[in-house]
Amino acid sequence: MTNTPDSPSPALGHVTLVGAGPGDPELLTVKAARALAQATLVLYDHLVSNAVMDLLPADCERIHVGKRKGLHTLPQAEITAEMIRFARAGRSLVRLKGGDPYVFGRGGEEVAGLSEAGVPFTVIPGITAAQAASCLAGIPLTHRDHAQSVVLATGHLQGLHGDRHVDLDWPSLVHQKQTLVIYMGLGALPIISEQLVAHGMPADTPAALIERASLPEQRVVTGTVARLPALAVAHQVESPALIMIGGVVSLHPLLAPHH
Amino acid sequence: MTNTPDSPSPALGHVTLVGAGPGDPELLTVKAARALAQATLVLYDHLVSNAVMDLLPADCERIHVGKRKGLHTLPQAEITAEMIRFARAGRSLVRLKGGDPYVFGRGGEEVAGLSEAGVPFTVIPGITAAQAASCLAGIPLTHRDHAQSVVLATGHLQGLHGDRHVDLDWPSLVHQKQTLVIYMGLGALPIISEQLVAHGMPADTPAALIERASLPEQRVVTGTVARLPALAVAHQVESPALIMIGGVVSLHPLLAPHH
Known part of the structure; x- marks a missing residue:
């Protein structure tokens, strides 16, 4: 079976979970900085600093999913569901979290959802x-x-x-x-x-x-x-x-x- | 009093204590990678990977001071004394340690010695x-x-x-x-x-x-x-x-x- 313009069957997008570190963009890892510079779509948390966000390309689509005290933008389960929807539509994305994704970042919960859905992922640590x-x-x-x-x-x-x-x-x-x-x-x-x-x-x-x-x-x-x-x-x-x-x-x- | 060619009084060198991270050079921080790329003298530990050492300029002077089990190249106090000597001779240097300098890296002991001697220093964290x-x-x-x-x-x-x-x-x-x-x-x-x-x-x-x-x-x-x-x-x-x-x-x- 071959794809025709009427029946696109996009390859699954890839999710790169990136630790944004403490705020100073110089404290991102080299790998994280590269992932940001190449991103076309980013889902980011409240705790990510403006200076880190400035590393994204100008035309990168940005979706704020972060939590602030008393202002839950998106519940955790919906963030994961959103990433899965994008990946199934063939879009790769960066999931950007403050600090290290696996130190109080709830990265484990998000990646579990991706893994169960068969979405490929990479996790890049960050300075906590x-x-x-x-x-x-x-x-x-x-x-x-x-x-x-x-x-x-x-x-x-x-x-x-x-x-x-x-x-x-x-x-x-x-x-x-x-x-x-x-x-x-x-x-x-x-x-x-x-x-x-x-x-x-x-x-x-x-x-x-x-x-x-x-x-x-x-x-x-x-x-x-x-x-x-x-x-x-x-x-x-x-x-x-x-x-x-x-x-x-x-x-x-x-x-x-x-x- | 002015300096003459016979009595040089060089400015104190600066010590940059760099966390080399876990081994993959992509997991260095951007700041650490830059410090390595600009280094002219590095004192490094056994645990630093070859891939990280490869980021040093070809003409950078390298001194192995690392500890390996049963093979103490230089005692801790001598490492600090060596850094102070270089700094007093006006030479800036990178002190490169595996992981994070302040997580089981004994960075605190080394920096205490520098501080007491009046040598200026910077500490760059690393992925542990x-x-x-x-x-x-x-x-x-x-x-x-x-x-x-x-x-x-x-x-x-x-x-x-x-x-x-x-x-x-x-x-x-x-x-x-x-x-x-x-x-x-x-x-x-x-x-x-x-x-x-x-x-x-x-x-x-x-x-x-x-x-x-x-x-x-x-x-x-x-x-x-x-x-x-x-x-x-x-x-x-x-x-x-x-x-x-x-x-x-x-x-x-x-x-x-x-x-």
Whole structure:
């Protein structure tokens, strides 16, 4: 059977899931930057920076599917369904997500849907916020004297009004020689600070808030785990911000690239 | 006082600490790739791939300072001293480390030495092995159904002969909704497997070994945490290899990019 103009049977499009990194386009991988430069269609999240979006060709079609607090543009399942529709229509596309697609990016859920639908895909990792904050603020994630391991967790609030909580396993997060990095935890800072100390973390454990890591507006505020909520208020720290807790934060004055 | 030809007083050189990523040069950041292309002097580790080294200009001076098991080319303190000497002689250089400089890279120790000596520096993050293995093997580090957090730890053997051990806080690593990634743990695999199960991890927890993540020879072997040592022997897995443990490993058959 051959295709005629009346019965086109396009080859399946390919989905390239790209980690957009922390915001600075220079921190994209070479492979990700090339995928963006060649894109004809991109589905992108709210967290992707303008500077990264500027790498797309002028005639690339852009669809905003990102989530913003209280403003869910497209539910997760619909994003996947949309990608499958495009792929079946023969269109290849870039799915662009902030940070690394497989670190709090829900990339796994999206790719599972593609795989089940038989849509071919590639996943390109990205520098995650913890790494950008670490290298640019001068707070190593691991260090012989301070941290043998590092935990990445999310701290977003769950539940309604009077019953708001953070679904974290507090005891496993309180461990002396470990760096704790919490994504999306700014709104729950009082709970996080209180629970960590209640579960045995010394109140004077060094802690930092890193706002807009890697962007020109990056700010670093340091103090102790007990004082984090007060610090956030005093310095009017805003999302996106990362929380880093542990002995490594004490290295910040020495390792911050102030030269 | 002015400089004369007899008393040159060169400006201090700059040290750029670059994360070389997992091995595939396409997974360098754009910023790292540029730093390599412009380098005139590089101090590099054993773990940096040949493909990454090929990005250096032909006339770039290369000094191997890397550590290989049982073959310490230069002690850590001497590497830092060497960088300071070059910088004071006015030479800028790239310090090239595998993965991310601040994730088990001992970058913090090296930069502390530079900072104390007044040598200006920049740190460029790199894709760490856990991210490359995750995206390329199809094992997300986090996932709504399987892992709310991820721990990165090292598993190298410590101590001598009869008293060999791994210095990890086992209870904090055994947590159902968490992905555990262990770097440099191949030699200690029997201890790691045994200790995790002894501390309450279900013996049938999905687990994987990822050999040479991101390189053309990448291999993924999956099984359970209890069977990891047998799997490593059966498949003759060799360093560098990463251990990934947790429910996310069960997604590998679905998410592996086999298309």
